[in-house]
Amino acid sequence: MxxxxxxxxxxxxxxxxxxxxxxxxxxxxGRRVLLIDLDPQAxxxxxxxxxxxxxxxxxxxxxxxVRALDALHAAPGGITLIPSHGRLxxxxxxxxxxxxxxxxxxxxxxxxxxxxxxxxLDCPPRADGLLTANAICACDTLLLTVETGAFALQGAxxxxxxxxxxxxxARHAPELRVVATMFDRRLRIAREVLIAMQARFGAxxxxxxxxxxxxxxxxxxxxxxxxxxxxxxxxAQDFAALADELALFPVGA
Amino acid sequence: MDxxxxxxxxxxxxxxxxxxxxxxxxxxxxDVLCLEPAKLADALRTRLPALAERFQxxxxxxxxxxGEFGGPAxxxxxxxxxxxxxxxxxxxxxxxxxxxxxxxxxxxxLRLRSLGIDRVEDLACADALDLARSLEVPVTRVVRxxxxxxxxxxxxxxxxxxxxxxxxxxxxxxxSAARFSPAESAGELxxxxxxxxxxxxxxxxxxxxxGVATEGAxxxxxxxxxxxxxxxxESEAVDPFA
Numbered sequence: 001m002x003x004x005x006x007x008x009x010x011x012x013x014x015x016x017x018x019x020x021x022x023x024x025x026x027x028x029x030g031r032r033v034l035l036i037d038l039d040p041q042a043x044x045x046x047x048x049x050x051x052x053x054x055x056x057x058x059x060x061x062x063x064x065x066v067r068a069l070d071a072l073h074a075a076p077g078g079i080t081l082i083p084s085h086g087r088l089x090x091x092x093x094x095x096x097x098x099x100x101x102x103x104x105x106x107x108x109x110x111x112x113x114x115x116x117x118x119x120x121l122d123c124p125p126r127a128d129g130l131l132t133a134n135a136i137c138a139c140d141t142l143l144l145t146v147e148t149g150a151f152a153l154q155g156a157x158x159x160x161x162x163x164x165x166x167x168x169x170a171r172h173a174p175e176l177r178v179v180a181t182m183f184d185r186r187l188r189i190a191r192e193v194l195i196a197m198q199a200r201f202g203a204x205x206x207x208x209x210x211x212x213x214x215x216x217x218x219x220x221x222x223x224x225x226x227x228x229x230x231x232x233x234x235x236a237q238d239f240a241a242l243a244d245e246l247a248l249f250p251v252g253a
Numbered sequence: 254m255d256x257x258x259x260x261x262x263x264x265x266x267x268x269x270x271x272x273x274x275x276x277x278x279x280x281x282x283x284d285v286l287c288l289e290p291a292k293l294a295d296a297l298r299t300r301l302p303a304l305a306e307r308f309q310x311x312x313x314x315x316x317x318x319x320g321e322f323g324g325p326a327x328x329x330x331x332x333x334x335x336x337x338x339x340x341x342x343x344x345x346x347x348x349x350x351x352x353x354x355x356x357x358x359x360x361x362x363l364r365l366r367s368l369g370i371d372r373v374e375d376l377a378c379a380d381a382l383d384l385a386r387s388l389e390v391p392v393t394r395v396v397r398x399x400x401x402x403x404x405x406x407x408x409x410x411x412x413x414x415x416x417x418x419x420x421x422x423x424x425x426x427x428x429s430a431a432r433f434s435p436a437e438s439a440g441e442l443x444x445x446x447x448x449x450x451x452x453x454x455x456x457x458x459x460x461x462x463x464g465v466a467t468e469g470a471x472x473x474x475x476x477x478x479x480x481x482x483x484x485x486x487e488s489e490a491v492d493p494f495a
Contacts, residue, residue, distance in 0.1 A: 205254040241268030
């Protein structure tokens with residue numbers, strides 16, 4: 001099972017959207033995909049028409065109250081989801097008092113290794129929290145999602161700094177990749193930022209830039225991945241191309 | 254992301270165009286330029302050779318911007334960096350004197366000293382508006398002097414090195430010249446580019462509202478991007494590195 005953590009220090013960079021629709025694209029290729037919502041705002045959970053009011057969520061999995069196997073939800077598009085809930089924010093508080101709490105997620109995911117081909121971790125919009133630290137320590141590839149807008153590069157570089165520090169402390173070295181999101185080629189700033197990202201990240205930047213699309217907003221409203229709502233849309237094409245890239249350049253390549 | 258993927262994202266249909274070009278044997282912007290327009294039109298699935306020619310034009314400009322062929326961008330960049338040379342940096346802590354900065358005459362130098370601004374560093378760090386009021390000179394003149402002073406101070410070097418880290422973006426004027434005479438462009442254009450950059454920077458410092466940058470200049474360190482489709486709405490000129 002390859003584990004991808006989608007992270008950035010900046011909110012609104014497209015982490016959740018990328019997580020949902022990339023999971024959908026991988027599932028559409030017949031891959032067995034697990035999506036874990038690690039954001040207490042639970043947007044990935046809501047974006048897949050799920051909720052965890054009365055059922056186990058990522059908090060119970062992380063605290064060991066429930067096995068990961070028992071927290072799996074079937075979500076639209078053939079995705080399997082471990083949902084999130086607002087109470088997940090308690091984890092940061094609880095885990096801060098314990099030593100080695102960055103490695104919890106890695107341990108609880110180990111029993112799922114044979115059940116899924118890909119696991120996507122949707123991180124909260126801060127790179128210096130314990131939830132993101134857990135995701136970083138559990139992942140094989142860290143996907144920095146960078147919006148092609150103002151301040152995007154600064155956010156990405158800040159996230160990279162924090163990630164480097166976390167990795168050094170955890171003695172873990174996942175592959176770092178970058179994906180450009182919300183790209184609108186009609187906007188000059190978007191073009192400039194994409195060129196700057198290519199210069200800054202080079203081969204670490206995926207060839208596919210996820211274009212902004214009204215269809216993605218509609219998909220979030222409908223609670224389904226874009227592959228179900230509009231399989232022939234440009235957004236679906238972008239995520240399909242990104243999924244192809246993940247398959248072409250697997251971890252360690 | 255390689256240059257071909259960047260080109261397809263900027264001016265094509267993203268992954269669809271990229272796949273078609275790769276199927277046609279293209280790997281870089283240079284490969285796109287080497288294709289006959291008719292063959293490129295076939296690869297792009299268009300019947301209009303004019304579209305293929307336009308795509309080649311965009312590929313040429315992008316290749317020049319990212320320094321893929323001929324290296325005009327890195328050459329210009331190294332010239333700009335060379336302008337902040339080590340001997341000049343030694344002047345950062347030096348006493349202000351007329352010959353040190355272009356536009357600093359002896360009368361202004363004396364008035365600056367009377368305000369307690371004795372060194373180049375002091376001038377670079379002073380508040381431009383306060384200084385302009387105290388000296389009773391236009392703020393743009395103070396800003397220009399401060400720009401030159403900062404070039405002599407370390408802060409400017411940081412900015413330049415940041416620029417080099419983030420991107421290699423020559424200006425449109427450089428691009429146009431580099432297209433026709435890449436070997437000669439660097440030396441001839443350096444003073445013009447410097448002057449243009451200083452003017453834009455001075456305008457920004459004079460509290461002009463954002464988004465009114467002159468056509469063809471995105472900012473002091475930015476560059477004008479090639480025009481997108483005619484029908485597409487264009488955003489205001491914004492410098493992402495400001």
